[in-house]
Amino acid sequence: MSRLIHEEDDAAPRKRDQGSGHLPLTIDTIALHLRRCQTITLDHVKAHFVSYRSQLEEAFNVELDNARSNQDVSELSGYQRQFRLNWQEFETVFYDEISNGFVKFKDKKLGKQESLEETDFDSLSLVDNQALEESITIKSVTTKIDAMISEPLWSLNQRLSLLNGGEKVDDAGNPASPFQLCECLRKAIRAVPNADTRAVNIALKAYADGLNELAKNVVGELNDYLVDAGVLPNLKMNQRPKPKVSRGGVDSKSSYSPSLENFAAGQQAEIQLPDANQPPQVYQLSLVNAIRGLQHNISLSGEQIVGVQQLGDNSVAVITAPQVSQALQNLQLQTVPTADDGNLHNIAVAPTIANSQAMMQGIQLQLQQAGEAQGVFSQQDGSTIDLVGMLFEYMLKDDNIPDSVKAILSYLHTPFLKIAFSDPKFFEQSDHPARVLLNDLAEAGSKWVGNDGTAQYDVLSKIKSIVDRILSDYQADIDVVITLLNEFDAFVKNIARRQELMEKRAMERAKGEQRLREVKIRVNQTIQERTAGQELPSPILLFLLQPWSDYMSFVLLRHGDESDAWTRAIGVVDDVLWAIQPQDDPEEVVMQSELKNRLVASVEAGLETIGFDQVKGGRLIEAITSLIDLALNSKQPEPAPADLRSKLEKMAAEKAGNHDLEKVEAYTDEEKKVVEHLQMIEYGTWFEFEGGRRLKVAWFNRRTMHYMLVDQMGKKVATMSGPELAREIIARKARILSGSSKPFFERALENIFQNLSNKETGDQAEGGDEE
Numbered sequence: 209m210s211r212l213i214h215e216e217d218d219a220a221p222r223k224r225d226q227g228s229g230h231l232p233l234t235i236d237t238i239a240l241h242l243r244r245c246q247t248i249t250l251d252h253v254k255a256h257f258v259s260y261r262s263q264l265e266e267a268f269n270v271e272l273d274n275a276r277s278n279q280d281v282s283e284l285s286g287y288q289r290q291f292r293l294n295w296q297e298f299e300t301v302f303y304d305e306i307s308n309g310f311v312k313f314k315d316k317k318l319g320k321q322e323s324l325e326e327t328d329f330d331s332l333s334l335v336d337n338q339a340l341e342e343s344i345t346i347k348s349v350t351t352k353i354d355a356m357i358s359e360p361l362w363s364l365n366q367r368l369s370l371l372n373g374g375e376k377v378d379d380a381g382n383p384a385s386p387f388q389l390c391e392c393l394r395k396a397i398r399a400v401p402n403a404d405t406r407a408v409n410i411a412l413k414a415y416a417d418g419l420n421e422l423a424k425n426v427v428g429e430l431n432d433y434l435v436d437a438g439v440l441p442n443l444k445m446n447q448r449p450k451p452k453v454s455r456g457g458v459d460s461k462s463s464y465s466p467s468l469e470n471f472a473a474g475q476q477a478e479i480q481l482p483d484a485n486q487p488p489q490v491y492q493l494s495l496v497n498a499i500r501g502l503q504h505n506i507s508l509s510g511e512q513i514v515g516v517q518q519l520g521d522n523s524v525a526v527i528t529a530p531q532v533s534q535a536l537q538n539l540q541l542q543t544v545p546t547a548d549d550g551n552l553h554n555i556a557v558a559p560t561i562a563n564s565q566a567m568m569q570g571i572q573l574q575l576q577q578a579g580e581a582q583g584v585f586s587q588q589d590g591s592t593i594d595l596v597g598m599l600f601e602y603m604l605k606d607d608n609i610p611d612s613v614k615a616i617l618s619y620l621h622t623p624f625l626k627i628a629f630s631d632p633k634f635f636e637q638s639d640h641p642a643r644v645l646l647n648d649l650a651e652a653g654s655k656w657v658g659n660d661g662t663a664q665y666d667v668l669s670k671i672k673s674i675v676d677r678i679l680s681d682y683q684a685d686i687d688v689v690i691t692l693l694n695e696f697d698a699f700v701k702n703i704a705r706r707q708e709l710m711e712k713r714a715m716e717r718a719k720g721e722q723r724l725r726e727v728k729i730r731v732n733q734t735i736q737e738r739t740a741g742q743e744l745p746s747p748i749l750l751f752l753l754q755p756w757s758d759y760m761s762f763v764l765l766r767h768g769d770e771s772d773a774w775t776r777a778i779g780v781v782d783d784v785l786w787a788i789q790p791q792d793d794p795e796e797v798v799m800q801s802e803l804k805n806r807l808v809a810s811v812e813a814g815l816e817t818i819g820f821d822q823v824k825g826g827r828l829i830e831a832i833t834s835l836i837d838l839a840l841n842s843k844q845p846e847p848a849p850a851d852l853r854s855k856l857e858k859m860a861a862e863k864a865g866n867h868d869l870e871k872v873e874a875y876t877d878e879e880k881k882v883v884e885h886l887q888m889i890e891y892g893t894w895f896e897f898e899g900g901r902r903l904k905v906a907w908f909n910r911r912t913m914h915y916m917l918v919d920q921m922g923k924k925v926a927t928m929s930g931p932e933l934a935r936e937i938i939a940r941k942a943r944i945l946s947g948s949s950k951p952f953f954e955r956a957l958e959n960i961f962q963n964l965s966n967k968e969t970g971d972q973a974e975g976g977d978e979e
Contacts, residue, residue: 233439238371239314241437246310248429249384253306256422257299260415264291267414287407294400301399305392309383316372318388319381342394345409347694349416350386351641352687353423354379360427361385363443367434384430386423390415479505479968481961488638495957496635502964503591516568516590525583527575529629532589533684535574536629540622540679545615545672552668553611553661557604558618564597567625595635595960596625602956603650608945609952610900612663613653616672620646623682630684635957641686643953645693649674650952652700654945656920659900664920665703670696710922715907718916718924722909724765728864731760735860738781743847746856747831748788751811752781753860755825759814780810788835790842797840804836882934883913894945897936902945 268288275281291298312318354361364384368377379385393415397408435441479501482494547554559566568585571593576582585593600621604614627642628634634642649671656667663669674692682688735752760777767773783803791797808829815825835845848856893905895917903917903925913930928936936942950958 233370241371241434241439242310242314244433245384245430246307248433249310249426250303250306252422252426252429253389254303256418257302259418261295263417264411264414267410271410283406286402287410290401290403291411298396298400302393302396305395306383306389309388309392313368313372313381313383316375318383319378341405342408342412343698344691344694345412346387346390346394347697348687348691349412349419350379350390351690351694353386353416353420356420357386357424357427360424360431363440364427364431364434366443367431367439370439384426386419389419389423389426479965481958481965489636492638492954492957493636495954495961499595499957499961499964500591502961502968503594505968506964507587516585516587525581526586527571527583527589529589531575531580532571532585532629533626534578535571536622536626537683538574538578539570540626540682543619543622544679545619545675551661552616552663552672555612555615555672557615558621564594567593567597567621589629592628593625596621596628598960598963599624599953599956602959603952606650606952606955608654608894609650610653610657610659610902612659612668613650613657613671616668616675617646617649617653619675619679623678626682626684627686627689631686638951638954641690641693643951645674645689645696647951647953648693648696648700652696652703654894656703658902658920659896660902662901662920665706667703670699707920707922711906711918714918714922714924715916718907718927721927722912722914724761725864726912727761727764728757730769731757731764732860732864734760734778735781736857738785742785744785744853745788745835745845746848746852747828747835748784748845749848749853749856751828751832752784753856755815755818755820755828756781756811757860757864758820759818762818776810777814780807780814783807784832788832788839788845790839790844800836801840804833807836808833878938879931879934882937883930886915886930886933887913889944895933895942896945898941 265288268284268291271284272281272288275284309318361379361382365377365379365382368382369375372381379387382388390412393412394408397403397411400407403411479498482491482498484491486494543558545555545558547556568590572582600618603609603617606614609617624634624642624646631640631642634640637643652667653671656664657671674696677692678689732753735757739749739752756777760774760781763771763773763777784807787800787803787807791800811829811832812825815828838845847853887910889905891905891907894902895905896902901919903919906916906918906922906924908915915928915930915933916924917926917928919925933942937944
């Protein structure tokens with residue numbers, strides 16, 4: 209049953225902002241706005257649902273016409289019949305889900321994902337296939353619509369964020385977004401008997417036919433209402449100043465860098481790296497414009513790219529964009545990543561990625577073979593070819609990406625150049641599907657593929673599959689890229705969740721082992737402090753350094769060092785050491801005799817607690833009582849031989865885990881510097897070891913300097929001390945992979961900017977020297 213958002217008192221007078229005529233954003237006012245948004249959304253959804261019924265009927269009829277077997281016809285007819293019979297309930301559930309979306313939004317529960325701790329690791333694969341397929345359908349339906357209404361949808365998200373107490377609202381958390389409309393429909397479809405994933409996908413795709421108009425109307429009217437209500441009425445998508453170009457360069461206060469259009473022919477401007485603290489979209493556009501400006505400046509300095517139109521020269525024929533696209537399509541079909549031995553790790557880098565000049569020559573050769581008139585590339589097209597070339601050249605030099613992944617991704621050079629020609633937003637928008645896909649492919653490769661010829665979870669095969677499908681299927685329709693992006697995104701999320709669970713379990717085990725190690729060291733030190741300088745018989749050393757140390761470790765782990773149990777356990781040690789020594793004072797002899805029975809009871813209880821062998825325990829207790837009896841007769845016990853004592857103490861130290869303390873103290877100055885650097889690394893840092901194997905620091909103990917390393921599947925491989933790791937680094941058997949939280953594409957653009965800036969500075973210096 210649907211729920212409405214209620215105000216506590218609709219009739220109560222509300223105080224308005226003085227001079228504005230708008231209600232202040234109190235809890236009641238927010239509830240009022242959300243209830244009105246809920247009503248607006250439902251009105252549009254209900255109006256659209258009338259036509260959806262006929263659209264769904266038509267969708268089933270089309271599927272029936274294309275059915276390949278009687279079983280297929282029977283299955284599709286069954287879906288169609290169930291929707292007809294249960295239409296009213298289906299419709300009601302859908303409206304309820306829409307209404308409840310606003311209630312969940314108000315309660316800050318909309319779009320929240322199930323926490324990792326609540327995930328049943330063993331059941332992941334059971335549900336994921338269905339949910340995955342339906343999720344891909346929803347994403348493919350909504351991604352294009354989100355792009356078409358991106359500005360009003362962004363504005364609505366900002367206004368809802370204000371109603372959400374300032375917490376960011378994305379499409380998944382917006383109850384009126386295309387994503388949520390489809391998600392509500394999916395839940396309603398599940399209420400129809402026998403509606404499986406196939407039925408869900410058919411119904412969702414049928415809903416997509418009118419979703420663009422519906423979403424535009426819903427989002428538009430909600431924005432209008434909220435603007436009238438005074439919720440961010442002056443909001444604009446791009447609130448940023450225009451660039452100012454002066455003789456001295458770019459105004460440093462401007463968030464833009466100059467684009468090519470800002471430069472008159474023959475005019476240069478000083479270009480600086482944009483402020484990375486700007487909003488992501490602003491920063492990306494500024495960065496690309498800055499790169500374009502540097503390319504322009506370099507061309508003005510006299511360094512022209514062969515085959516590109518000279519500035520001011522209009523006498524030569526220019527190759528058109530359609531010609532370039534057709535030539536690239538031919539090149540794309542000719543380059544397929546293959547290895548002679550079938551090993552994906554042995555695929556060679558694409559031949560078209562040699563350099564931008566080689567790509568231009570390849571395009572011109574294709575035009576020549578097609579009988580097209582020869583010409584040169586325009587300045588803008590030449591810059592685009594050069595920029596895409598630099599992007600892939602950076603990829604080949606990126607140490608984070610394994611060589612096998614670089615080789616496969618290099619085959620995307622041609623199709624991505626096509627995308628750059630057909631869609632200028634490719635470079636400017638950080639969330640462009642092609643950019644996101646390249647980022648995801650590069651990141652997945654760096655996480656789950658190694659330079660030692662290993663690849664976890666078939667990631668390398670999946671990367672190659674995505675690249676192959678782009679090469680074969682992509683012509684000019686970005687939907688191909690969107691579909692592959694959604695597929696790969698779901699694939700990676702499934703892997704990441706499994707890996708995270710494995711890492712979490714490995715980390716918990718490592719923490720437990722480390723805690724046990726610290727406890728054993730503490731116990732061993734406690735025993736050593738009490739026995740140092742005393743000549744003790746062998747049975748006492750054996751008892752204290754072995755079973756009683758185990759019992760003390762158990763007590764310290766279970767009860768802590770402030771507990772009575774820990775105090776009693778240490779007391780047994782002190783009592784045993786005192787009781788086996790002859791006493792001269794008659795009163796102490798009496799105490800010694802009385803202590804004997806209490807000691808035996810305490811020792812028996814302790815050994816029983818840890819499950820110590822009864823026969824061995826009995827012999828130790830007999831030996832202790834014999835030694836006490838010997839002391840009561842004023843006789844000194846025979847001390848253990850020095851070599852036996854040394855052996856027992858060494859065994860106890862090694863068992864406690866502090867056998868490498870001497871090694872730790874002995875490291876060199878160079879090792880000390882590396883160890884100090886290792887103390888500053890973060891969890892998740894990747895190391896590449898000799899042979900190309902990649903291991904990640906999943907956890908480390910800053911006090912003991914022990915690092916737990918996991919492989920690319922999240923399984924624990926080793927625990928290494930800081931000095932051990934330092935020696936591996938110094939011997940060049942291991943290296944830290946320089947990580948960055950920035951996506952590959954952004955790192956590449958920043959690197960390209962830096963290289964061009966250095967090149968421009970070098971050209972200017974050479975020009976100054978010539979003068």
